[in-house]
Amino acid sequence: MSLSNITPKLWLGASILAMAASAGSAVGQEADSAKAEAPKSTALEEIVVTAQRREEKLQEVPLSITAIGADQLATRGIRDVLDLSGSAPTLITRPSAGAAGISVISIRGSSTSQPAIWVDPPVGVYLDGVYLGKAQGSVLDIVDVERVEVLRGPQGTLFGRNTEGGAINYVSRQPSGEFRGRAEVSGGDYNHWIGKLNMDLPRWGILSASFGARKEKMDGWAKNLTGPQDLGARDQDAYRAALKFDFTDDFRATYSFDYSKADNTPIVTSLMSLRGWGGTFPSVFGATLGTAIESAMTPYVTTSRPDKVSTPAGEPLWERMKNRSHTLVLDWQATDTENLKYIFADRKANYEDRQSINGTPLTSITVLPGTPFAFPFAMTALYHRITDYEQRSHELQWLGDHGRLRYVVGLYYFEDEGETIDPQDFGMFGGSTSTVNLAANTEAKAAYTQVDWDFADRWTLTAGVRYTKETRDGFTHQWQTNGFGGPFVSDDPATCGVARVACLPLTTYSADFSGTTPMAALAFRYSDDLNFFARVARGFKSGGFSSELINPLVTTPYQPEFSTAYELGAKSTLWDGRANVNLTVFYTDLTDQQGSVLVPGTTSSYVQNAGEGERKGVELETRLRLTDGWTVALNYGYLEAKYNKYLDNSFAPGRPVIDTGSNRLPGYAPKNTIGANLDGRLFASQFGDLRMILDYTYSDKYYLYAVNKSLTAPNAGGAYVAALDAVPSSSQLNARLLLSDIPAGPGSLDVSLFVRNVTDEDKMNNGIDFSMFRSANWQEPRTWLLTAGYKW
Numbered sequence: 001m002s003l004s005n006i007t008p009k010l011w012l013g014a015s016i017l018a019m020a021a022s023a024g025s026a027v028g029q030e031a032d033s034a035k036a037e038a039p040k041s042t043a044l045e046e047i048v049v050t051a052q053r054r055e056e057k058l059q060e061v062p063l064s065i066t067a068i069g070a071d072q073l074a075t076r077g078i079r080d081v082l083d084l085s086g087s088a089p090t091l092i093t094r095p096s097a098g099a100a101g102i103s104v105i106s107i108r109g110s111s112t113s114q115p116a117i118w119v120d121p122p123v124g125v126y127l128d129g130v131y132l133g134k135a136q137g138s139v140l141d142i143v144d145v146e147r148v149e150v151l152r153g154p155q156g157t158l159f160g161r162n163t164e165g166g167a168i169n170y171v172s173r174q175p176s177g178e179f180r181g182r183a184e185v186s187g188g189d190y191n192h193w194i195g196k197l198n199m200d201l202p203r204w205g206i207l208s209a210s211f212g213a214r215k216e217k218m219d220g221w222a223k224n225l226t227g228p229q230d231l232g233a234r235d236q237d238a239y240r241a242a243l244k245f246d247f248t249d250d251f252r253a254t255y256s257f258d259y260s261k262a263d264n265t266p267i268v269t270s271l272m273s274l275r276g277w278g279g280t281f282p283s284v285f286g287a288t289l290g291t292a293i294e295s296a297m298t299p300y301v302t303t304s305r306p307d308k309v310s311t312p313a314g315e316p317l318w319e320r321m322k323n324r325s326h327t328l329v330l331d332w333q334a335t336d337t338e339n340l341k342y343i344f345a346d347r348k349a350n351y352e353d354r355q356s357i358n359g360t361p362l363t364s365i366t367v368l369p370g371t372p373f374a375f376p377f378a379m380t381a382l383y384h385r386i387t388d389y390e391q392r393s394h395e396l397q398w399l400g401d402h403g404r405l406r407y408v409v410g411l412y413y414f415e416d417e418g419e420t421i422d423p424q425d426f427g428m429f430g431g432s433t434s435t436v437n438l439a440a441n442t443e444a445k446a447a448y449t450q451v452d453w454d455f456a457d458r459w460t461l462t463a464g465v466r467y468t469k470e471t472r473d474g475f476t477h478q479w480q481t482n483g484f485g486g487p488f489v490s491d492d493p494a495t496c497g498v499a500r501v502a503c504l505p506l507t508t509y510s511a512d513f514s515g516t517t518p519m520a521a522l523a524f525r526y527s528d529d530l531n532f533f534a535r536v537a538r539g540f541k542s543g544g545f546s547s548e549l550i551n552p553l554v555t556t557p558y559q560p561e562f563s564t565a566y567e568l569g570a571k572s573t574l575w576d577g578r579a580n581v582n583l584t585v586f587y588t589d590l591t592d593q594q595g596s597v598l599v600p601g602t603t604s605s606y607v608q609n610a611g612e613g614e615r616k617g618v619e620l621e622t623r624l625r626l627t628d629g630w631t632v633a634l635n636y637g638y639l640e641a642k643y644n645k646y647l648d649n650s651f652a653p654g655r656p657v658i659d660t661g662s663n664r665l666p667g668y669a670p671k672n673t674i675g676a677n678l679d680g681r682l683f684a685s686q687f688g689d690l691r692m693i694l695d696y697t698y699s700d701k702y703y704l705y706a707v708n709k710s711l712t713a714p715n716a717g718g719a720y721v722a723a724l725d726a727v728p729s730s731s732q733l734n735a736r737l738l739l740s741d742i743p744a745g746p747g748s749l750d751v752s753l754f755v756r757n758v759t760d761e762d763k764m765n766n767g768i769d770f771s772m773f774r775s776a777n778w779q780e781p782r783t784w785l786l787t788a789g790y791k792w
Contacts, residue, residue: 180199188785226312258327293377312380389417765779
């Protein structure tokens with residue numbers, strides 16, 4: 001592979017490695033055992049992760065991984081997965097276009113912007129090792145988190161399906177058996193308030209228990225001039241209870257229950273432009289009708305973040321979620337060297353949103369008013385999506401530790417059932433009302449193993465493999481209705497076609513898929529302070545069916561997408577433990593890449609294995625304890641992403657399929673990402689410590705879809721174009737002033753002022769190109785929050 005285009009970044013990496021190697025050489029193998037410990041006040045704290053199913057030091061794991069502890073999550077104001085953006089190299093997270101409760105997660109350019117349940121994201125989200133199956137409802141408040149681990153690159157061996165880009169693993173805090181806790185209340189602008197409580201109860205016999213609760217309410221930050229609700233409002237609850245039973249010194253059981261609920265108004269969406277990749281309303285609908293539509297919509301166009309919006313009068317809009325989860329872990333230390341663990345999880349999720357997507361309050365207009373040819377034209381663009389989803393999983397792990405040889409062997413079973421019903425009223429596109437009903441179900445079985453062998457004093461070889469076999473099935477049914485959400489009229493394509501509605505009688509389908517995902521890594525511990533690793537890993541994103549397709553092709557499955565990643569990395573500890581510098585160079589090859597292809601003559605698309613591509617880049621992470629009480633952290637990601645092949649319909653007569661790869665740019669793959677954090681103690685006294693925390697993130701420009709570089713290129717095809725479907729570069733600075741550890745009775749008090757988006761950046765962060773107009777979502781405005789917390 002060639003990395004010539006990232007030479008400046010490699011010079012930076014080489015310089016850092018040279019510095020690290022120099023430090024390691026000065027210590028030397030003989031000096032390792034005699035190295036004096038740094039004072040605890042200036043050395044960085046040691047971070048332990050469980051990314052390989054056992055506790056290991058972050059600096060020794062041969063993985064590209066970032067860990068964020070509970071204190072950092074709190075002080076940096078990280079509430080959910082969307083706030084993780086920029087906290088690790090090449091990681092960006094965004095709300096899905098028009099839906100804040102659905103996440104778009106991209107690691108190293110691997111992502112999908114499709115929010116429907118029939119498409120699985122390529123970055124897995126896990127809660128205490130339990131896979132969360134869908135992007136819908138994935139933006140949830142997690143109560144009592146101990147840390148978040150961000151694993152970059154394919155994790156197909158230990159984590160399995162749908163982790164070809166990486167994984168985000170939430171690790172909850174376990175009951176301590178001691179009476180302690182923390183209560184917190186916050187208040188801020190937009191009538192924003194949050195209440196939180198976490199408590200551990202004293203151990204009672206074999207039982208230890210903890211529970212947590214969080215309640216948040218906030219008014220919408222964009223005033224709705226015509227509709228019943230302001231947009232951007234939040235009303236969210238989250239609860240967690242955990243019970244730990246220590247039956248013996250060697251056998252314990254842990255049960256946890258999580259519940260979260262949200263009743264929010266939709267994310268702020270505005271009409272950004274009356275031009276899309278397919279042209280304008282006049283060019284698509286003709287001069288008479290198109291000009292009338294364009295004139296009616298023009299007053300609502302805004303190219304910057306709005307503080308006022310307009311939605312259809314009398315049409316309530318919302319975004320609601322419920323998540324309920326039961327998890328049971330049985331842990332048996334069978335011998336000094338063998339451990340057996342069983343994990344069961346049952347999770348139910350309900351997601352519902354009701355949206356107007358054209359950014360205007362218009363429900364109809366009159367074309368050619370005042371003439372004998374006047375006629376009404378509907379301007380509605382409403383949908384009401386309701387999804388019910390349930391998943392269950394069983395995992396059995398056998399872990400062994402025999403000194404130089406460590407291993408894990410596992411069996412995994414996963415099943416889910418999801419169904420969406422979606423009444424639609426897209427009158428502005430020329431059709432009558434209809435309803436979409438679809439289901440997407442999975443049964444997956446897997447077996448895996450991974451072995452670590454210390455074959456020499458400073459060398460470790462790791463090898464693993466996972467085999468997954470799964471069945472995907474479901475159905476699609478689309479029919480014309482009498483009014484929005486009204487009774488059934490017809491699902492006969494011929495009858496529906498008269499009303500310009502695409503219909504499909506109830507159609508079922510099923511297919512089997514399988515994937516083998518091996519990995520191998522070689523780690524060299526040059527010294528106690530410097531580790532090198534080389535890793536190759538394979539991951540896959542599951543196949544499935546294009547369940548929204550109104551076409552017999554809905555029964556034709558798309559196959560799994562595979563990726564193979566090659567990594568070279570170094571992890572160093574410098575200056576007597578006061579600094580960590582970690583560097584990874586990676587190259588990822590993608591085959592059978594899933595891509596959306598436009599059905600000729602329609603605005604519908606389906607997924608097929610259209611492409612091949614590659615991702616390459618550099619990831620740098622540093623932490624430095626400047627002095628006692630002052631720590632700075634920096635991460636930087638550089639990414640080059642491209643398609644080598646992308647089959648799609650050309651714009652030539654008949655729309656033949658051609659290779660558009662050299663004219664394509666991938667979506668959600670910014671070239672540069674930066675994250676920086678400064679945590680400093682301004683002063684310490686008997687009345688508490690005053691700290692300042694600054695958190696900065698930056699993302700380069702990226703694209704919403706796999707876009708054409710040019711629509712006039714000889715191999716242009718499909719849809720979308722770079723000039724229109726780009727999200728501009730953006731940054732955000734958050735700041736907290738925290739007075740902590742104020743003595744108060746048996747515990748201590750914390751008081752802080754947190755300001756999110758200090759500079760009030762107002763960049764677009766997502767949107768949709770509807771072919772003849774575009775909508776946009778935006779960064780939230782500057783907000784402040786005053787918090788008081790008491791811990792004991």
